[in-house]
Amino acid sequence: MSQSNSTNMEIESSDVIRLIQQFLKENNLLNSLAALQEETTVTLNTVDSIEAFSSEILRGNWDNVLRVVSQLRIPEKKLMDLYEQIVIELVELREIGTARTLLRQTTPTQLLRDQFPDRYLHLEQILSRSHFDPKDAYPNGISKEKRRQIIAQALSSEVTVVNPSRLLTLLGQALKFQEQQGMLPPDSAYDLFRGTVSVEQAEMDDVPTKCYNTIKFPKKQHAESMAFSPNGQMLVTGSTDGFIEVWNYLTAKLRKDLKYQAEDNLMSMEDAVLCLNFSKDSEMLASGAQDGKIKVWKVQTGQCLRRYSPAHQGGVTSVCFSPDGTQILSASFDLTVRLHGLKSGKLLKEFRGHTSYVNYASFSLDGTQVVSSSSDGTIRIWDFKTASCLSSFTPHDGTGTIAGAAGLTVNSCFPYPKPNQIVACLKAPAAYLLNMDGNVIRKFSSPENATDLASDTQPAGESGAKKDGQVVPMTDYSAAGLSPQAEILYCLAENGQLHCFYAATGKHIQTLAAADGEVISMVTHPLTNVIAVNTLDGRVLLWKA
Template structure:
């Protein structure tokens, strides 16, 4: 269900807030600049009673803050003038008749009525029948005016703006769009990313997102603020999901209207800005686009980012640069402002499957199908280390090394990252290119003289991610089994089958124990402890 909200209603809500907080000058300015009038009273019954009882000082003060048609104002001012004459308050009656805008309007448009009032004012006595002809009376005129003016005003419940905001947050909370028990930044529309939740490995699949037949997600990512789960699929669509319910987020107007973010080819990679407000996407055709999440608009296009598919995209800490890797064997940095490539890192001899900025932004780490992992100096684009890995350790470059597939930064260690390659091993590395630890679920090698170790089918790893505090490292293998390792000790904590079809990748929520596993059968399964 889609609700249309009028801009004028939003302005009135703000005006009501200003009125309740006695910010009269601001209210007046907003009414003048927007030409939208608040036209609210505390009580229609009270407003009507003031008119019917002739409490004109109160009525005029109320009416001065309202936008009322000239004809109705003329009727009101005419009645007040007549009653001042009856009270023989001739000076006040004369001022009202000759010095107010409604009476000037009366003089210009209804000269006979105006002259009639001037005639009554010149009399030395007040004649009720002359003032109220045709069986009218003061009471009847007051009643007619009260009815006319009360139709122009409305009553709004106190603190309506704050009440609506509270209801909206309750709804988002009920939909699972807000992390529980956290403060909330209402202005930015974001919850802080810190929450006291201990890392715990997943054990149950609580929900899943199922794509149509022959479609599947090629990449999945959580936003850094934890509000969004975003998928990029083979048909080029980029969609935002509620990771609790597994349903498409219809609170984004463009998604509710089926006007989705779209690439011309399969979406292979996604990367968020630190503030979760912009999203970069890389496609099979070598193009990159950067989107504004709130309205789905494309902020920047890089039509010639690469000559082949874009395997990874990430935004620099300050959001001014886009880092990308590609099947064209290069890693590149593109300027958000210029829309052009500013740096290129060359040296890999096969596909570059992943690239990431180090947490301090001084290095780029890349993983390639040529079997090497390289570390580059961001300023100079020089390669400062080349790492070749085999059977759980770094080896000389002469040895054949399996395809390096994915890099995962360790959030609490500036100089460390986890690397996954097409072997049964995952590696904790440092920025000097040294292996700090290797983790594997494969059986130990045979004793000396017991023959060569055999690779067991399906044990090679395809994806890696870590828990929010990096206490656990999660790896998925070709047999669709998920392994949870204790990162510090390298000990295998648990293993279980996490998908029916071949797993493409993993994504972890930034501060809750929610793990997304996406596979080739078009299912994104969502796991929790």
């Protein structure tokens, strides 16, 4: 579990409204601005320049002043003072008709009449006289210039000036902060409206040869399972202490843009998390634990949507969503594969027949069948609707049985992106491309004397490489995966070496030391040439081309 400190900062909703109002004003969306101000009763109360606003008042440019004031929220008393002065100056200019209209038909002057009848009567008297007398208009020795100065000072105190494009600036600063904190991939295209990062598919598949970052877990803890989201934006790990964490796979930092993670309120199981899998839309995450329980989560909120307690009588070795996202398929140490309803939370089907641990189960490419692989050395094909076993076979290369005869475990078996083809990874120095009848199409196995390691400075390990001039035995594979466009098959050996093959031909491309210790598994990114390898000593090594 990661540690973090968070600071809560209160933001007033009225300030957010003002930011939107400024955006509308700067983009000349004045009708929208007026509607927003009327509906929310929140006004912007900003001017481009306080000095310019004050200068307009001091010069008596009342048309401009009233145009600005109409968009502001000014206290009634100050508005009364303003309109009183304008009426006086209109009379001085002998604009009697305009002065009379302003006095008798505007809200501030009507308030003046109701609250200060003596002042209102004084204006009526000025209007009725045949000549203008400054001493009568401005009693107590106050001049027109002095009155303008007082009004300018009073109104200027009610307005503020903000930097242009404030809303866009704040959004940009927020995104920059998230990038610095590892919440967003650097230099990425960000969809502000949807709150997502668009990830473009790599133009061509390539072998990852650079370990660019590492996630480190606390002592005596390690990631037991991992999964990339289908949209490519999240790497999720499930650890031996039961915690499930969402990472930025580029920066190897915890995603603190997820509120529950920022508050250290992580998704968690009661036992070690053995498997993880996303729904097709990347919105939900299924997790299976050592104690046989399964939970389904809403990733954006960390909310547990469904619990299956227990789903199996033994540890859950794999989970996946049905193609329509309404069911959960799981495999277990209890020798079964089961199908669970997401809405009902009930067990819907059970697939029985394996005689040892079921290590992996998935749907066929068309979703009509279930494929499972087991430590009993077999792969079974099941009818999804009836749960009946259609076929059972052991992977072999045509010269005899490879898995069954030797009792070899089939670690995983997953669809190859061609109809009726699957990839099987054995606990052996071999993987196979098979059809659904069990016939081998292609075998993937490194040359016995493979020496083309990615770096001479990295440990060569034992998988068919030379060590101190001696050829040592090949090491069994623990996991396999396909590149984004399925052109390359990756097979991870137990000693940390990654064997890379062309999927179309089976030709060995390269062997690189992906880890210098015992590994658990690996996952491949769905869109880019990135691979994550988790190790027993508490690291997740991130590789890219």
